[in-house]
Amino acid sequence: MRHAxxxxxxxxxxxxxxxxxxxxxxxxxxxxxxLQLATTYYTMLPLLETPGIGQRWPVAAExxxxxxxxxxxxxxxxxxxxxxxxxxxxxxERISGTMELLFLSPASRFAxxxxxxxxxxxxxxWLAGCFAVAAASASGxxxxxxxxxxxxxxxxxxxxxxxxxxxxxxxxxxxxxxxxLYTLLDDPLWFVAGVRLPLFxxxxxxxxxxxxxxxxSSLAVLRGALLDAESLxxxxxxxxxxxxxCLLLVAGTAALLRIGEARAQRTGxxxxx
Amino acid sequence: MVTAWATLKRNWLVxxxxxPWSYFIGTLGPGVFTIVVxxxxxxxIGGGRVSAWFGASSGTSxxxxxxxxxxxxxxxxxxxxxxxxxxxxxxxxxxxxxxxxLTPAMRLPYxxxxxxxxxxxxxxxxxxxxxxxxxxxxxxxxxxxVSLAAGILVxxxxxxxxxxxxxxxxxxxxxxxxTQNTLFCVVGLLCGFTFPAVLLPAPLTFxxxxxxxxxxxxxxxxxxxxxxxxxxxxxxxxxxxxxxxLYAAIGLLVLPHAERRAITxxxxx
Numbered sequence: 001m002r003h004a005x006x007x008x009x010x011x012x013x014x015x016x017x018x019x020x021x022x023x024x025x026x027x028x029x030x031x032x033x034x035l036q037l038a039t040t041y042y043t044m045l046p047l048l049e050t051p052g053i054g055q056r057w058p059v060a061a062e063x064x065x066x067x068x069x070x071x072x073x074x075x076x077x078x079x080x081x082x083x084x085x086x087x088x089x090x091x092x093e094r095i096s097g098t099m100e101l102l103f104l105s106p107a108s109r110f111a112x113x114x115x116x117x118x119x120x121x122x123x124x125x126w127l128a129g130c131f132a133v134a135a136a137s138a139s140g141x142x143x144x145x146x147x148x149x150x151x152x153x154x155x156x157x158x159x160x161x162x163x164x165x166x167x168x169x170x171x172x173x174x175x176x177x178x179x180x181l182y183t184l185l186d187d188p189l190w191f192v193a194g195v196r197l198p199l200f201x202x203x204x205x206x207x208x209x210x211x212x213x214x215x216x217s218s219l220a221v222l223r224g225a226l227l228d229a230e231s232l233x234x235x236x237x238x239x240x241x242x243x244x245x246c247l248l249l250v251a252g253t254a255a256l257l258r259i260g261e262a263r264a265q266r267t268g269x270x271x272x273x
Numbered sequence: 274m275v276t277a278w279a280t281l282k283r284n285w286l287v288x289x290x291x292x293p294w295s296y297f298i299g300t301l302g303p304g305v306f307t308i309v310v311x312x313x314x315x316x317x318i319g320g321g322r323v324s325a326w327f328g329a330s331s332g333t334s335x336x337x338x339x340x341x342x343x344x345x346x347x348x349x350x351x352x353x354x355x356x357x358x359x360x361x362x363x364x365x366x367x368x369x370x371x372x373x374x375l376t377p378a379m380r381l382p383y384x385x386x387x388x389x390x391x392x393x394x395x396x397x398x399x400x401x402x403x404x405x406x407x408x409x410x411x412x413x414x415x416x417x418x419v420s421l422a423a424g425i426l427v428x429x430x431x432x433x434x435x436x437x438x439x440x441x442x443x444x445x446x447x448x449x450x451x452t453q454n455t456l457f458c459v460v461g462l463l464c465g466f467t468f469p470a471v472l473l474p475a476p477l478t479f480x481x482x483x484x485x486x487x488x489x490x491x492x493x494x495x496x497x498x499x500x501x502x503x504x505x506x507x508x509x510x511x512x513x514x515x516x517x518x519l520y521a522a523i524g525l526l527v528l529p530h531a532e533r534r535a536i537t538x539x540x541x542x
Contacts, residue, residue, distance in 0.1 A: 027451045035458035042468040043311065046327040046336060047319035057318050179295050187302035197310050201317030 007107045008115040015119030018089075028085065029078060029128050037074045040196045041067055057198060059227075068141035068227055073195035075132050076219045079125055079157055083165030084185045086120030090169050091178035100270040109257045110166070117165025121158075136226075143229040152232065152239075156221035160214035160242050167249045173260030176272060193219060214249070217242045276378040280386025288394060296355055297398060304348040304402045307467060311340040312409060330469040333498045341411050342497050343466035345402055346490055349395050350432050351457050356391030357384060357436035358453065362443045365535060370444070374536070380528055384440075388433050413497060420496035420503045427492060427513040431485035434517035437524025441531035447538060465490050485520060488513035 019025055048060045059065045090113075093099035102112060136142050144150065168185075172178055190196060192210035199207055199216075210216040217238040224230035224238070232239075264270040315321065315336055323336040333339055360383075364370040373383070403413075439456060443449045463470065463481035470481045481487045488509040495501035495509075503510075 023451055027455060032454060032458050035462050039458075039462045039467065042462075042472050043307075043340065044314060044318070045468065045472060046324050046331075047314055049324035049326070050319045050322045052320055053318070056320055060318060183295050183298050183302070186299075187306045191306050191309070197314055198318075201313045203313075 004108055004111040007111040008118065011112065011115030012119040012122070015086075015116070015123050019120065019123040025124055025127065029082060029124050030131060033074050033078050033128065037071055040074075041070055044070070044196075057200070059198070064139065064141055065227070068136075068139070069198070069223065070196060071132070071135070072223050072227060073190075073219060075128065076157055076215060076222055077190050077193070077195045078128055079121065079161045080164060080189065080215045080218075081186070082121055082124035083117055083161060083168060084181055084189075086117055086124070086165060087168035087172055088178045088182055089120070090116055091172050091176075094176065094271070097271060103261060103264070103270060109261065110254060113166045113169040113253065113257065114162065116169055118162050121161060121165060142226050144226060145229045145231045145234075149225040149230075149232070152235070153222050153225040156225075156235075156239060156242060157218050160218050160246055163246045163249045163253075164214055167253045167256075170253045170256040170260065173256065173264060173270075176269070189213065189215065192216070195219065211241065212245075214242055214245045217245065274382065276382035277386035277389065280383050281389045284387055284390040285393075288390065296352075300348050300352050300355070301398065301402060301405075303351075304344045305405050307344040307347075308337075308341050308402075308406050308409065308411065311337060311344075311467070312411065327469075330471050332494070335414075335498060337411050338413050338498050339494070340467050341403075341406050341413065342494055343468075343490065345399055345406075346428065346486075346493055347461055347466040348402055349399055349428065350460060350486055352395040352398060353388070353391050353429075353432040354436050354439065354453060354456065356394070357388045357433060358439040358443060359449055360384065360387040361440045361532075362447075362449050365444055365447075370532075371536065374532060381525060384433070384437060388429070388436075392429055415500060416497040417500040417502055420492065420501055420506055423503055423510055424489065424492040424496045424506070427510050427517065428486070428489040430517035430521075431489040431513050432517075434485055434520035434524070437521050438527060439524075441524055441527045444535040445531040447535065460484060460486055463487070483516070485513050485516035488516065 044060075044066065045063070048063065048066065053060050059069050093102065103109070168181065172181075192206055193213055193215040194202065194210060195215075199210070199220075202210070220238040221235045221242070224235045228234075315323070319336070323334060327336065328334040331339055361370060361373075364373055406413075435456075439452065443452050446452065461467070463473070463477060464484055464486040465481065466486075470478050470487060473481065491509045492506045492513065495506050
């Protein structure tokens with residue numbers, strides 16, 4: 001445990017020196033999401049004042065609630081996307097030749113990928129996190145059953161995101177092409193996870209695909225707990241699914257790390273890019 | 274003219290040998306998903322209808338057609354910017370910017386050559402997007418051919434004009450990722466691609482009018498959704514042309530300074 005904590009500390013320090021205060025964080029984690037959120041909101045606005053909207057989608061009855069719904073989606077998506085971005089940066093370790101050194105060191109592999117994801121998550125999202133808390137409390141759009149649900153929502157967002165990040169990082173032991181992550185997990189991810197569209201609007205097949213991504217359930221918990229004043233039993237379904245997905249992803253990460261390292265030892269591919 | 278033709282031929286050859294698939298998917302994706310989200314929300318949220326005020330602020334009650342034309346125009350914009358504005362920083366990354374500066378070739382024909390190749394490619398890619406929209410069940414009315422051709426031409430001038438100052442910023446800053454994506458987000462919000470720009474707060478609507486893509490978008494919409502004859506869109510056509518040429522002129526004036534800066538900083542882009 002102490003060993004793992006040292007790895008995590010070192011990685012966190014590295015991520016801090018690498019990311020903190022860089023313009024990429026401000027733009028990709030605050031300015032772009034806010035601009036895209038505004039675009040999504042205005043694009044949906046013409047559909048709200050239609051007859052029967054109250055029965056189809058109660059959220060859309062008031063523009064503020066719709067904005068809160070979409071903002072929660074954008075915020076959760078940003079958490080997950082920051083880890084996609086961090087996994088993309090993890091592949092730069094290949095280019096600078098430090099990936100091989102990491103795996104020559106006695107550091108626990110799991111702690112390494114976990115720390116890499118967590119460190120990047122903290123450095124990337126603190127700014128948007130502060131912004132979101134300020135915006136949510138100023139707009140008064142939060143409806144929470146009891147204070148404990150804040151903790152539930154936060155944990156349901158952070159823990160699966162970190163697990164997701166470790167999984168993505170371990171995936172990159174195999175591939176030298178990290179651009180596929182960017183392309184594959186940007187637009188399709190927000191689409192299937194219901195970031196900009198309520199799940200009931202989607203065809204069954206897309207909903208089923210969406211449930212395989214932890215973002216979908218994280219988002220369901222976040223919106224349920226913070227916007228719809230659901231109690232713990234109200235979000236038990238998505239929470240249970242999140243637990244199962246996290247276990248699967250952790251198991252997958254452990255397996256991928258073993259196979260990936262054995263393969264790298266055989267092929268010497270860790271310094272290729 | 275020789276320069277433009279030579280650049281066009283070179284870029285065409287490069288594109289044939291190494292087509293940038295990831296950019297293609299990366300620009301087709303947002304377009305397709307914008308249309309799909311509009312389609313799904315139109316059915317499930319709007320119940321197949323759109324608010325009464327939408328017709329007054331956009332000039333049409335065809336929400337899906339409105340969003341589809343906008344998504345296509347946005348894809349055209351991003352794709353053209355990715356080719357034209359990034360032409361010089363790509364030369365810099367590949368180490369050929371210095372040789373480009375040493376040749377007696379002028380900048381404008383060089384950029385026109387790049388843009389001509391980008392235009393042909395982007396139109397072909399646009400057909401992929403519109404084909405997908407057609408498969409998804411979006412139906413567009415028959416456009417007025419003359420105004421549509423004029424609209425595409427001024428859209429070309431608009432995007433070409435925007436790209437030149439952007440190219441200057443990119444080579445001066447030695448950075449493309451942040452600059453290009455910020456531009457895409459700003460243009461996507463301000464220029465009325467997927468919703469009428471009058472919905473925005475008044476200062477933002479005004480800022481949108483300063484970008485030539487806003488007027489180009491109005492021309493394209495009028496031509497495709499209303500089959501408007503060309504004399505109805507002449508005002509927007511000329512304001513778009515004027516703005517596009519203004520941006521291009523500013524860009525060409527700034528470009529030599531940006532190039533000097535890029536060279537003195539070294540080839541570490």
